[in-house]
Amino acid sequence: MTVERMNEMKEQTFTITAETGVHARPATLLVNKAGQFESEIEIGYNDKKVNLKSIMGVMSLGIPKGAQITVSADGSDEEAALAGVTEIIKEHLGE
């Protein structure tokens, strides 16, 4: 079941300012936050997109300082999901 719902998806772009990029610890924070929501949440960097609910997935992106990342959420609680993830990013990783 793949239903195109591009128009409804919420997306936001961030710049990573944290010195060490998105390594194990911040990845865990992000993933744990994302896991609290119903929506499908994805993180994209360098033309690659992964599920933000998988630690391995997020770490596989190897996001360094200065990276432009996009976070998208799609689902019933997409706005809350994006807000929650934004909060973690602002607090620990960038803007």
Place this chain on the structure above:
Amino acid sequence: MSYNELAKEIIELVGGKENVSSVSHCITRLRFHLKDEGKANTEALNNHDGVVTVRQSAGQYQVVIGNHVPNVYQAVVEEGGFEAQKQQNTEETEEKKGLFNKFVDIISNIFIPILPLLMATGIIKGFNSLFVALGWMETTSGTYQLLNAIGDGFFTFLPIFLGYTAMKKFGGTPFLGMAIAAALVHPSLAGIAEGETIKTLFSGTIFESPVQITFLGIPVILMSYTSSVVPIIFATFFASKVERKFQAIIPTVVKSFIVPFLTLLIIVPITFLVIGPIATWIAQSIGAGVSAIYDFAPIVAGIVIGGFWQVFVIFGVHWGLIPIYYNNLAVQGSDMLIAMTFAASFAQIGAVLGVWLTTKNKKLKRLSFPAFISGLFGVSEPAIYGITLPLKRPFIISCIASAVGGAIIAVTGAALYSAGPLGILKIPTFIHPEQGITTGFWGMLISIVVAFVLAFVLTLFFGGVNRKDKGVTVVDEENKDQTDENPVIAHATETAQAENIVSPLNGEIIPLAEVPDQVFASEAMGKGIGINPADGQVKSPVNGIITTIFNTKHAIGITSDQGAEILIHIGIDTVQLDGKHFTAHINQGDQIKVGDLLVEFDVDAIKKAGYPVITPIIVTNSNAYGDIELTASKQVNQGDLLLITKK
């Protein structure tokens, strides 16, 4: 307590079925979405004998049941009438898909895991007959016999492999599917089918069926199940249902052997009693039908038999025509019936070539070459099951092209004058033994060229090779690979299996809770264990793929072949070292085996820089497992058992 009683109580304790918006399950848990979690009696559930514990997270109310959760889920769905809900949501797509597409999807899906083998053995078969045709080998030679066994063994016992993949697809126990298939292809039964007839049923009709044996007095109409595809799909489909029923009613203590015991005893005889006759009668009807059409109008017969030949082959009913073929050869010295199917494999490879040249999908491209080569020698299974059928349209196109080819053969009167090899090697059998090259021979050449070119061109223009919505598993997986999600990660959680993870380091065991970093100690990343390394060498703990190696080289992510996601995080806060004192021996995406050297690090230098070298080893997808057992040793060496993931 039965599953139904347990299900009833669980539903009641989560606040009644009115409180449930939806329910799903993973490996050990029922995952409810409740309208109001406050209405659930968490304490009573926690104390319930049938429930391990309750977790509330991610907006889900998770009731941890254990390994038998699928049975409980089934019962919960029945008790609560939840499935009706679920079906409503999916009804639209199911309807759209239609029976044909569903069937094709099932066949394509169960072939995916064995495609590489199909290609390999197909090529071996093809070259083997090429070598004979070139006169390099005699069919009586040991070399031929052995190569033939290698190439043909897999094809002959194909149902056993499909028994595994089909049973898995239907949610049953894969080995049970294999056991059913093994019974179907057992050599002694194949021998009996060719042996003495004890009676003949329906004699004088087209359903005339020789019977060689009876089962508890019921006559068994045997067919050849070797190399067949469809019978085992039906058998495993029903076996999975029967198995599930038994799972639910048989007490847990004796379940492990009673369930397969009864399932086998029911499904195998029923398959023999039901599938055998049906397939036999369909095959005979096809044989009689096609002969009748041929007498009436050869060109129509050519179109029908050419067009449907590959479909007959998939259903295993093509052999209804084989006796007619042998009879024709024996009586008339020539056969025009099977001759009309000759274009079919050329149409297949024409379509494969079309896919090969147009697909943007690397995996399909890789599969196309061996499929083409073996198809050239008449072994068309790799082309059908690996390429054209999953894509659907190229398969239909190749049937159309083959129908045109069949018509040409029928019109020009091409005939086979001896039984022989397949594919291009069969061409000489169209030469008339006395008259040599006849009009029919040219007709046959035109037919295969037309079928090939037509299938190729139509596939180029109408094959829909790069369509987005084709719902092809082969293609979908690969597309993910290329673009967004890494399939290894995406599917790991669903496919996670029990496995042993060995120690990547030499050193002293530190319980995770004592690792001096809250993120690890709290199990926020998942369950695992810490090691205080004695030396600076990290070797792979599993066979798998390097999912991530940080540019700072201090953390290695591995996805094992069995689906475990393992993070080896060398030292604490060592991200700050920015790669200093670390040497990586692998790159992201590398395939690794247990014991491969991954990273070296300088223990003393890292300590001197002020960072602990304690290395947490975490299974980051711990949620996919029922339990993860930790080693009891205080000291481990590389290769010692460290963690066991359990379903």
